Amino acid sequence: MTDSxxxxxxxxxxEQPWAELGLKADExxxxxxxxxxxxxxxxxxxxxxxxxxxxxxxxxKVHLRQFGDKAPRTDAxxxxxxxxxxxxxxxxxxxxxxKVESHNHPSYVEPHQGAATGVGGIVRDxxxxxxxxxxxxxxxxxxxxxxxDTRRVMPGVVAGVGTYGNCLGLPNIGGEVVFDPSYAGNPxxxxxxxxxxxxxxxxxSGATGVGNLVVLYGAKTGGDGIGGVSVLASETxxxxxxxxxxxxxxxxxxxxxxxxxxxxxxxxxxxVVAIQDLGGAGLSCATSEMxxxxxxxxxxxxxxxxxxxxxxxxxxxxxxxxxxxxxxxxEPAKIEAFMAVCERWDVLATVLGEVTDTGRxxxxxxxxxxxxxxxxxxxxxxxxxxxxxxxxxxxxxLQADVPTPERLPRPGSPEELRDTVLRMVAAxxxxxxxxxxxxxxxxxxxxxxxxxxxxSGVLRIDEESGLGVALSTDCNARFxxxxxxxxARLALAESYRNVATVGARxxxxxxxxxxxxxxxxxxxxxxxxxxxxxxxxxxxLGVPVTGGNVSFYNQTGDTAILPxxxxxxxxxxxxxxxxxxxxxxxxxQVIYLLGETRDELAGSEWAHEVHSHLGGRPPRCDxxxxxxxxxxxxxxxxxxxxxxxxxxxxxxxxxxxxxxxLRGGTGARIWVPDGIDPFVxxxxxxxxxxxxxxxxxxxxxxxxxxxxxxxxxxxxGVLDSGGAEGPALDVQGLFxxxxxxxxxxxxxTLPAAMA
Amino acid sequence: xxxxxxxxPGSLDDQDAARAVRxxxxxxxxxxxxxxxxxxxxxxxxPGGFSYGDYLRCGAIARFAPVMRSVVKAAxxxxxxxxxxxxxxxxxxxxxxxxxxxxxDVRTFVCRxxxxxxxxxxxxxxxxxxxxxxxxxxxxxxxxxxxxxxxxLDALEADGRVVARYAGSNxxxxxxxxxxxxxxxxxVVGLMPHPEHAIDALTGPGTDGLGFFTSVLASVVSx
Numbered sequence: 001m002t003d004s005x006x007x008x009x010x011x012x013x014x015e016q017p018w019a020e021l022g023l024k025a026d027e028x029x030x031x032x033x034x035x036x037x038x039x040x041x042x043x044x045x046x047x048x049x050x051x052x053x054x055x056x057x058x059x060x061k062v063h064l065r066q067f068g069d070k071a072p073r074t075d076a077x078x079x080x081x082x083x084x085x086x087x088x089x090x091x092x093x094x095x096x097x098x099k100v101e102s103h104n105h106p107s108y109v110e111p112h113q114g115a116a117t118g119v120g121g122i123v124r125d126x127x128x129x130x131x132x133x134x135x136x137x138x139x140x141x142x143x144x145x146x147x148x149d150t151r152r153v154m155p156g157v158v159a160g161v162g163t164y165g166n167c168l169g170l171p172n173i174g175g176e177v178v179f180d181p182s183y184a185g186n187p188x189x190x191x192x193x194x195x196x197x198x199x200x201x202x203x204x205s206g207a208t209g210v211g212n213l214v215v216l217y218g219a220k221t222g223g224d225g226i227g228g229v230s231v232l233a234s235e236t237x238x239x240x241x242x243x244x245x246x247x248x249x250x251x252x253x254x255x256x257x258x259x260x261x262x263x264x265x266x267x268x269x270x271x272v273v274a275i276q277d278l279g280g281a282g283l284s285c286a287t288s289e290m291x292x293x294x295x296x297x298x299x300x301x302x303x304x305x306x307x308x309x310x311x312x313x314x315x316x317x318x319x320x321x322x323x324x325x326x327x328x329x330x331e332p333a334k335i336e337a338f339m340a341v342c343e344r345w346d347v348l349a350t351v352l353g354e355v356t357d358t359g360r361x362x363x364x365x366x367x368x369x370x371x372x373x374x375x376x377x378x379x380x381x382x383x384x385x386x387x388x389x390x391x392x393x394x395x396x397x398l399q400a401d402v403p404t405p406e407r408l409p410r411p412g413s414p415e416e417l418r419d420t421v422l423r424m425v426a427a428x429x430x431x432x433x434x435x436x437x438x439x440x441x442x443x444x445x446x447x448x449x450x451x452x453x454x455x456s457g458v459l460r461i462d463e464e465s466g467l468g469v470a471l472s473t474d475c476n477a478r479f480x481x482x483x484x485x486x487x488a489r490l491a492l493a494e495s496y497r498n499v500a501t502v503g504a505r506x507x508x509x510x511x512x513x514x515x516x517x518x519x520x521x522x523x524x525x526x527x528x529x530x531x532x533x534x535x536x537x538x539x540x541l542g543v544p545v546t547g548g549n550v551s552f553y554n555q556t557g558d559t560a561i562l563p564x565x566x567x568x569x570x571x572x573x574x575x576x577x578x579x580x581x582x583x584x585x586x587x588x589q590v591i592y593l594l595g596e597t598r599d600e601l602a603g604s605e606w607a608h609e610v611h612s613h614l615g616g617r618p619p620r621c622d623x624x625x626x627x628x629x630x631x632x633x634x635x636x637x638x639x640x641x642x643x644x645x646x647x648x649x650x651x652x653x654x655x656x657x658x659x660x661x662l663r664g665g666t667g668a669r670i671w672v673p674d675g676i677d678p679f680v681x682x683x684x685x686x687x688x689x690x691x692x693x694x695x696x697x698x699x700x701x702x703x704x705x706x707x708x709x710x711x712x713x714x715x716x717g718v719l720d721s722g723g724a725e726g727p728a729l730d731v732q733g734l735f736x737x738x739x740x741x742x743x744x745x746x747x748x749t750l751p752a753a754m755a
Numbered sequence: 756x757x758x759x760x761x762x763x764p765g766s767l768d769d770q771d772a773a774r775a776v777r778x779x780x781x782x783x784x785x786x787x788x789x790x791x792x793x794x795x796x797x798x799x800x801x802p803g804g805f806s807y808g809d810y811l812r813c814g815a816i817a818r819f820a821p822v823m824r825s826v827v828k829a830a831x832x833x834x835x836x837x838x839x840x841x842x843x844x845x846x847x848x849x850x851x852x853x854x855x856x857x858x859x860d861v862r863t864f865v866c867r868x869x870x871x872x873x874x875x876x877x878x879x880x881x882x883x884x885x886x887x888x889x890x891x892x893x894x895x896x897x898x899x900x901x902x903x904x905x906x907x908l909d910a911l912e913a914d915g916r917v918v919a920r921y922a923g924s925n926x927x928x929x930x931x932x933x934x935x936x937x938x939x940x941x942x943v944v945g946l947m948p949h950p951e952h953a954i955d956a957l958t959g960p961g962t963d964g965l966g967f968f969t970s971v972l973a974s975v976v977s978x
Contacts, residue, residue, distance in 0.1 A: 162864050166895075167805045169767030254765050254808025346764060439864045441895045443952040443959065444803075446771040460958070577957060 002314070003041040004368035012038050021048035027383055034377040042363065042370040045315040046284040046378055053552055055281050056382035059518035060550040063528055066535035067545035074544055076507050079202060085129050086546020087202055088508045090572045094461055095199050096469055097129045100139070100192035100512040100568050102551035106249070107189035111156025115189050116164035117251040120323050122193040123168060124256070124277030127263055128326070130203035131195025134445060135459050136165045138175035138191055139473045139512070139566050140436075143184025145428035145753045150179070153187050154436075155754060161191070162439035167253035168260065171448045172440030173457025175473060176566075179428045180608075182477075185556030190512040190549075190566050194471055196461050201267055205276040207294030207329045210357045212273055214290075214300060215335075216283075217342055217349035218259050218325040222308035225249035225282070225321025255324040262345035263326060271330065271338045278325040284318045284378070286327040288361055291375035294329070297356035298375070302365045304352050314365040329355060389524035399482060401615025403601045408611045410679050417678060418735035420610070421654050424683070425742055427609040430651045431749035449576045453659065455498040455647050460576045468576035470504035472569055476650065477562035478603040479618035484529035488565045489537040489621045493687055494649050495569040496541055500630035501647045501690055503580045503637025504571030509538055511548035511567050516560020518552045526563040527552075534565060540623045543569065580637045580645040583664030584693050587721040589643060591668060592702065593653065594629055595689030596712045597681060604685045605651045625688035628709050633690060641702050644693035654682040656691050657717075657729060662743050667727030670717035678734060693719060756781040756972055759796035761826070761842075763788040763817050767804035768839065768951060775951035776800070779968035791821040797975045798835040798879070799826055801842030803895075803949055813856060813898050814844035823849055835879035835971050836943045840896050843935070843945035852936055852945045853911070854903030859896070860928025868960040869894035869948050870922040871934050875915050878941040879974040883966040889922055890963035894934075894948040901929040901936075901947065911936055918944055 001007070008014075016038065018028040023044075031039050031047050039047060053059060068080070078095050079087035085099035103118025119136060126133045138161045143150045165172050175192070207214065266272050274294065276286050283305070291298040302314050312320070330338050335351065342349040356362075361378070363371035401407070411420045424430055433453065442451040449468060450458035456470040474494040480487025492509065499506045511534060516523040538545055554561045573579060584591075601607055602616025636642045644664070648656045661668055672678045694702050706713040722728050722739075730736040758776040760783055762769045773783035784796050788806075793799065806817035817823065823845070830836045830851050838846035846852045859865055868891050873884040884890070903911070908931055911917055918935040925932050927947075935946035950964030 159863065163897075166864060166897075167765070167767075167808070169804065252808070254805060254810070257765055257767075257805075434867075438866050441864075441866050443866070443893045443895060443949065444767050444771070446774055446952065446958055448958055 002365055002368050002370060004370055005040055005372050008038050008040045014038065016044055018044060018048065022052060023048050027051060030383065035373065040370050042315050042318055043373055045319050046288065046371065049281040049284055049319055050288060050378045051382040055285060057550055058383045059385050059387050059552060060527065061384050062386055063531040066531060070535045070539045071544045072539050072542045074542065077544055077546065078199065080546065085125050086508065087129060088546060088570060090467065090469060092462060092465060092467055093199055094196060094467065095202060096194060096196050096570065097126055097131045098192065098194040098471065098510055098568065098570050099125055099547045100190050100473065100510050100566065101549040102512050102514060103189045103191060104186065104514065104551050104554055107157050108153065108187055111153045112160040113250050115157040115160030117249045117323055118189050118191040119161055119164040120251045120253065120256050121279045122191045123170065124279065124326065126193045126195035127260055128203065128205065128275050128277045129195065130201040130267055131197040132264055133170055133193050133195045133260065134447065135173045135194050135457065136170050136192060137173055137457060137471060137473055140176060141178045141180065141183045141188035141564065143179065144181055145179050147184050149184060151754065157187065157189055158436045158439050164251055164253045166441045168257050169444045171442045171444050171451065173442060173448055173451040173459065174471060175452065177433045177436050180477065180562060182561045186554045186561050188514050188554065188564060192473060192510070192568055194469065203267065203272065203275050205290055205293050206274050207290040207298055207355045209273055209331065210295060210355055211332065212355045213330045213332055213335055213351050214298060214353045214355065215328045215330050215338065215349055216305060216325060216352050217328065217347055219252065219255050219322055220306045220308040220348065221317055221320050222322045223312055223316060223320065226316050226319050249321045249323050251323045258345045258347055259324055259326060262342055262347045265341045266338060269337065269341065271334050271341065272328045273331060274329040276327050278327060280321060282318065282320045282322065288375045288378035290327060290329065291361045292379040295355055295357055296375065297358035298353060298361050299356050300353035300363045302363050304350055306348055306350055314370055387518050387524045388521045389528050390521040391525050392522040398615055399617050403607050403613055403616050408607060408613055414734040417682065418737060421737060422745055424606065424609060424651055424655060425658050426745040426749050427605065428749055429605055430655050432747045433750065434747065435750035435754060449579055450502060450581060454582050455501040456504065458502055458573065458576055458579050466575035466577055468573045470499045470502050470571040470573060472498035473566055474498060475564055475566040476603065477564040478608060478614055480530060480563040480565060481614065482603050482616060482618045484526040484563050485533035486618050486621050487563065488530040488533035489623070490618060490687060491565055491567040492534060492537045492541065493621055493623060493626045495567045496543065496626055496630060497647045497690065499569045499571035500633045501580065501645045503578055503634055504573045505634055506543050506569050506571045506630065508570045509543050509545045509567060511545060511565060513548065513550045514554050514561065514564040514566065515552055516555040520560065523560050530563055530565045534567065537623060541627060578637055580642050582644060582646045582660050584644050584660045584666040584668060584719050585664040586643055587666060587719050589693045589695050589719045590699055590715055591717040591719065592692050592694060593689065593714045593716045594632065594692065594706065594711060595625065596686060597676060597684050597689065598686045599680050600684050600686045604683065606683045619685050619687050622688055628711050629688050629690060632705055632709060632711055636702060636705060641698040642692050642694060646691050648689040648691060649685065652683040652685050658742055660691065661729055661739055662746065665727065665739065667720045667722045667729060667739055668717050669720045669730045669732060671732045673714050673716065756975060757784050757796045758971065759784045759786040759793055759799045761786045761788060761799065761801050761822055763804070763806035763820060765805040765808050766802050768802040768949065771951040772800045772802040772839065775954045775965065775968045778954045778965060779972060781972055786822055788820040788822050791825045793825045793829060798971050801836065801838040801845050803840035803842060806841055806845065813841060814848040817845045818849040827851060830943050833940060833942050835974060837880050837967065838945040839949055839951065840947055843947055846943060846945045851938060851943050853907050854901055856898050856947065857900045857902055858898050859900055864897040865926050866895040867926065869926060871919045871948060872922045873919050874917045875937060878918055878937045878944050880944040880967045880970050881918055882974055883970040891953065891960045892948040892950050892964045893952040893959060894926055896947055899927040899929065899947045901933040903930065914939070919946065
């Protein structure tokens, strides 16, 4: 029997499985207060999923507010936080939208589909803003490379990201592949999508205009991704037997490709009033959010939803996270044209109901009202928690464990330094990632100017003018563990620097905040510190957060992952032909190191790889220096002073040099400046540094530019094609390593582990 | 000179193929899978992608699209047709070319700058190259392994119908390193790598791919 509103009124004392659905007692009471009766099972399902941590941000909201409160003044932001994704003005009438989201838990349960649907979800978010998706990136984190489960998880995740993105025809232009023991039982699969549109095509998600039609289009609704709600459905329908639905969604990228082209045609012909994708919480989310953001009322006949499985209960239909579905609000006069476009793309479209001015979201099932709620209480007025947080008891000890030479023996002799370089280039975190990135199509759409392993991905937006965008995602989570506030700032600093390194002007920020359980006060402290640090740093660098995502409960038992605030920065290039690549190519050019090198090895890749050590304080974060370095890199790129540039980060200067040499197949002769220890020079991870290759004719202009900004710069070497033995990285007076040996070491690690 | 580029549901590199046609100096004409009118074009490109989601088998459904009826007929009458990647798979399914493409032997999708050796520079799409010339063009496919019966391979070799081979290591297990083949009359070419992604050093490994599109201009003008 259907649990209708009428039934609920007549049977106020029925026991309801709110606890099984993840609601707390006071949350259930709050629902009863909102409705002034007990919820129907459909309403309970809706509230439970919309008030979940994932949908409501109930633990993070109070902290995320800082991104708005401390937002720097900028004219670039056309749509701020709150919509599916923020929208940034990049000039010439173009607007760009970008966002990163997590799909961590599904990817652990079912790596291929979990990762694939992560890509699919973020692409629909971008589409729902009115933009054509033009590229994706995937920051990925796994357990140790040699852990047995990494062999299960990583190939599946990489293939899932690849298959879905490749089939959508979206170039994959960057991301990360990072290994750390803390991710062994909890891999991080974050997915970023970027899209472009004309200013006047920006879409809203508010269901406005009484009498306008509510249309569901795309794939049919099935039983996938229902998760905990099945508890409820099986309780309601005992006679038809308990339903056990898979809680990981299954993706069909072909359907999504059709959905994208169909939707863009609907925008082009101005056939929609508002639009939203169906992601987490499915129809519950789309109906309540669109109604809440619009005129305020909506009436939907749930029976009309096309089903893949006719036995689905109404609660399940409301909760289903079946992929490749969108909801649109359409004027009655345009519905015929809307349907014609859908038919052309073989996309199923169904009118479910209409916009009303009642202020209520009313959903009927077989003639009975099963939902009658104020939509704001579901979508926007969920619970908000001020979770207690405390600085971890171990934080002081961790910071006191400084990697001094006495604590962690350092290589001293030329042979030891040479061996350390060889070991480091083969370390999983520094090794070549082609095993993963060769599974991604980086060419499709024909606008990819730079892609991994470059410092940033660069996409051309306008073929005539050469206008383009650059994107990078970064996070050194070890730094964040040592100091979450500084770690988050450092993540932004690195991403900002990567964007500037290719010559792009940083404009806006997205983030994916991956943490352990918010119910653990020590984890909550990490989160509070990281958000505070990121908000402060965004203000200081003048780049606003436009949107993002929080992923909590990333832990195995009581052990949380490293706090991992992944930061993505978007920049703009007026002319992509001016971009600065990473590769050293022209023998005779001089190499400059920009920035200051200090003895900063805490949290470094060297300490991690060689000593499995994590302690001390992270490198100093100097955002004024980052800003100055950024200006130098951007101006030098625009003026054509640089042939190559590469940021110095994980693995220090040695790694940056190896990467630029190998990328261009050109060697380098390097001299260690006076007064600095060679080991510190090669392996310190001091921030605000980059290496650049400069034609001799431009050398003075570059040094003048640095001098004018009082920015530290040192001539540390020259590019060299090498002698009879071929090109080499020759650190003068210490050691020489042939590029062929470095390449062989660096490229062997991942294939050997995955063979 | 007008070159048609077919869009099937799931075609992905159609805009890229059209751009390559324009770079070569011809007019690109968009052709829709559901219509059998070739709009008076002089040549046709079947672009890469995942037509009809690669359901059943790559290219197996696309061959029945209305547009393919016209393409097959025109090809039999001598119109130049280039099938790239998924387009190559469709040409094999449509029996305009022999053999088939199967899953890469490495079992993963492979995307890389691939060295090729042009073996036959007398087809409608390769006349601008020299036989034996080495070029670099992106390869990006999951099912790029070319297979055919030994007798068919021998016949292709004997008739000079192998258009291009992978140089260096074989990326996908293709028999005899075959990257592309042509029809008996040299008008229909199927190629697994993507020349449309090598038309500009800004966005690809170089400009080697442009030769396929400029070749067809010459072949149509001279025909």
